[in-house]
Amino acid sequence: MAIAESGMPEEAEVGPFYHINVKVNGKAYETEVETRLLLVHFLREQLGLTGTHIGCDTSNCGACTVLLDGKAVKSCAVLAVQANGREVRTVEGLAADGNLHPIQEGFMQEHGLQCGFCTPGMMMSAVALLSKTPHPSEQQIRMGISGNLCRCTGYVNIVKSIQYAAQKMEGGGKK
Amino acid sequence: MIPPRFEYHAPVSLDEAVGLLERYGGDAKVLAGGQSLIPILKLRLAEPRALIDINRIPNLAYIREDNEFLRIGALTRANELLDSSMIQEKYPILTEAADDIADPVVRNMGTVGGNVSHGDPANDLPACMLALGAWFAARGPRGSRTIPAGEFYQSTFVTALEPSEILTEIRIPKARVRQGNAYSKLEKRVGDFPIVGVAANLFLSPKGTIETAGIGLTAVAPTARVAKEAAESLHGREPTEDVIRRAASLAMGAAQPTSDLRGPADYKRAMVGVLARRALTLAVKRARGGG
Numbered sequence: 042m043a044i045a046e047s048g049m050p051e052e053a054e055v056g057p058f059y060h061i062n063v064k065v066n067g068k069a070y071e072t073e074v075e076t077r078l079l080l081v082h083f084l085r086e087q088l089g090l091t092g093t094h095i096g097c098d099t100s101n102c103g104a105c106t107v108l109l110d111g112k113a114v115k116s117c118a119v120l121a122v123q124a125n126g127r128e129v130r131t132v133e134g135l136a137a138d139g140n141l142h143p144i145q146e147g148f149m150q151e152h153g154l155q156c157g158f159c160t161p162g163m164m165m166s167a168v169a170l171l172s173k174t175p176h177p178s179e180q181q182i183r184m185g186i187s188g189n190l191c192r193c194t195g196y197v198n199i200v201k202s203i204q205y206a207a208q209k210m211e212g213g214g215k216k
Numbered sequence: 217m218i219p220p221r222f223e224y225h226a227p228v229s230l231d232e233a234v235g236l237l238e239r240y241g242g243d244a245k246v247l248a249g250g251q252s253l254i255p256i257l258k259l260r261l262a263e264p265r266a267l268i269d270i271n272r273i274p275n276l277a278y279i280r281e282d283n284e285f286l287r288i289g290a291l292t293r294a295n296e297l298l299d300s301s302m303i304q305e306k307y308p309i310l311t312e313a314a315d316d317i318a319d320p321v322v323r324n325m326g327t328v329g330g331n332v333s334h335g336d337p338a339n340d341l342p343a344c345m346l347a348l349g350a351w352f353a354a355r356g357p358r359g360s361r362t363i364p365a366g367e368f369y370q371s372t373f374v375t376a377l378e379p380s381e382i383l384t385e386i387r388i389p390k391a392r393v394r395q396g397n398a399y400s401k402l403e404k405r406v407g408d409f410p411i412v413g414v415a416a417n418l419f420l421s422p423k424g425t426i427e428t429a430g431i432g433l434t435a436v437a438p439t440a441r442v443a444k445e446a447a448e449s450l451h452g453r454e455p456t457e458d459v460i461r462r463a464a465s466l467a468m469g470a471a472q473p474t475s476d477l478r479g480p481a482d483y484k485r486a487m488v489g490v491l492a493r494r495a496l497t498l499a500v501k502r503a504r505g506g507g
Contacts, residue, residue, distance in 0.1 A: 188319030
């Protein structure tokens, strides 16, 4: 069970399928997906958006966190069909016009990552946190990212990165 | 891990959803937040023929009070419960339990209805519903009915809901003066299932004695469990430290924990005593207008 079978059909047979309309990072997609397709596989394998990582694949680690209608969700525990008619934002949708999002800048400036595996999910949770709580206390940041695991940093620099972004966004930055 | 194949339906009304459940005759699962169901599918613990996604049905997500009840729509997300200032103020037991459910990301999807109706003895809200004397409203092919929480939990993952029924609303008797409640939980880390949880709810008389009390236990039996004797030992008594201690030790007697990765049975039973004392003490403080 530990080895992911991602992408490999078990048998030649596929389906059933379901028609979905979904917006990802502002771009509309209309497609047929297998009903059992997970949102994370849809993003990575069908749209090629591999910035969203698959970590534990059991909705613990949060590496696969994306925004669904603005709320952070673990895309390994959401079906692609559940995103029908809704809007998804992934780490690829953070930077705009060649400028990094404040949260990306924060992770860079404050050394918020080492191996970088948890980083996309961590940043998406942080963006969701900051949209709901623009001036979070350290405690609120720590609780806000408590669904995202990092095994490198001890979280100290991640908290600093989010504080950096909060400050930057307060100064008239973008969301 | 990839879930097994299933047919998928996204009905837009309760009647349509119930019709679909009936059509599959017990071989379909209701998809609400999916935070238990999707991992279960991935682990092949269940392979239903169809999923009936109820998220497109309007008016199933709300938190409101009327003269009799606090009414929570089954599709209300755990985070909506946690963020409600009315709940924080008048039903702190629910805020405490919601705060303990999984983690903030999972709580954006996970629903109150799913948490209470999944039948997992390690879910946090069932014990609270038992302590509060809640009712569950369900819609099925023969119409609607309400089921008291005390009759709902039959065995692990088995509830009083029939295969063609959908839980639609949770009804909790409206908060009164001199009522207090609390949920105490022990967990190894954020997002883990509880080692033990204890829910306590009580009413004080104008004289300050306990009129009635309810105690529910999480993760120490095949289902969420009522600690009946413990609660009844409080009736008519002044809530002194001794009275609370005695009730807590009776609550330990109602626990039938098993030894597992989260600890040996004796340890869990002992923790029921500790948490029951904490939850009852806090409930009394709140009933007196503090805490």
